[in-house]
Amino acid sequence: MLGICLLLLFFYLLAIFTLPERIHRRFLFTSTFLFGIICVLTPVVTSQDIFSYVIYARMAIIYHLNPLTATPLAIPNDPAYPHLYWIDQPSAYGPTWILLTCALQWLVNLSGYTDIRNVALMIVFLRLLGLAAHLGSVWLVWTIGGELQQKQGRISSRTRMQAALAFAWNPLLLFEACVNVHNDTIMLFFILLAIWSLVRQTPRRSVTYALTTIMLALATALKVNIVLLVPGFFLFLWTQPQRWRLLSGMLAVYMLSLLTLYLPFWQGGAILKLLSVNPGTYRNINSIAEFLSRLINSLAHFVGAPVAEEIGSPAENILHTLSLVFFLGSYGLLCWLALFSSLRLTTPIRMIRWMTLAWFLYCVLGTPWFWPWYAITFFGLFALLAMVDRDLWQKQPFLHSFSLSVSVPIFAFSLLSLYCFYTWVPYSTMIPGIDGFRWAYLRGLWTWGVLLIPLGSLALQRRSARLEA
Structure with missing residues (x-):
């Protein structure tokens, strides 16, 4: 698996640095569609979430249960039930996803197949939905990037094609959209729709802002953690004329949209039970917090302490809390700078930069329970920045601009190769000399170690500047 990932990385980097001047837009979309179809027909998954999507939809349509309050335990005889990992919690996703x-x-059901065959057919339908959402996001990245380049007065066809190609052909995004069908792909589509409606700006700005707000509400009602990006839009509105009227009006539209979506599933507040059973609220995985907590537990056992629990050890709880505290502090500082400093979000481009950084901080610190598909939103937002900020990178020393261009694709592959740690050998064998520490526990360090590339280049750049001085 690791060898396959490295080969994909090589050809992916070769493509995004050599093809942009040789291809056109039709080729971009046609090739992405063909890659997507290959993924749709791939007869494997690396995540069982897709079976959860199937069973929650069947709960609503076939069994007439509320998937936001009922659990799969209510239908143990369903053909999809044996494939589930989470059987004792309601759907972690909101009404937007449930309705889709x-x-x-x-x-x-209209096709008339039996229940057993319906599971496979539903998976194909979900994968086609993921492919459609990815293609829609590619079109939005292409369109929004062109609009932003025109507004900046720095039009570069090569930069636009390179950023769009890097996003469209990203194997992690294709895999998660068309194989595992993680709904972060659909969530990104709504976010990009919100940005598109804001960037194109119809003559009636109130309509533009209302459409952006509704798209953000749909994204929030799909996966609630996207609410972290919503303040970026309201901080942008804060810099516009008649800001109090705009803020109050759009906040009302946002809340009313959420209320309309959640009300049919509310069931007397039973929907709030999900907050107490969601593992992301107390567990660490695939993060620096997990790596440190596992290492601390192993070293403590090495010096004579009792064997720590696999789940819920003191080290896990403390590092989970610390990670969230660091994130809240960073996120609060980001909001403060956007509100009171010279970095105010006066333009859509500044808002996109703010959202990209906010989501990246969320992936690094704000979710100690981390999975590769959480970064899908980051790659979509970064593709827009790659179209408008590449000229700024070129003004930097070569090493720094090269690291920014290469580190993000390498980051995508560190996430894709994370699945290698879930194969049998690394998951079942221990590192010699560290009792109880599996090779698989290096996954958080592997995922985020790629950050050393841009940080290292910045350090070299500053050292070089000091030596020249």
């Missing part, structure tokens, strides 16, 4: 998957399940 229920519509697909309704279409599957």
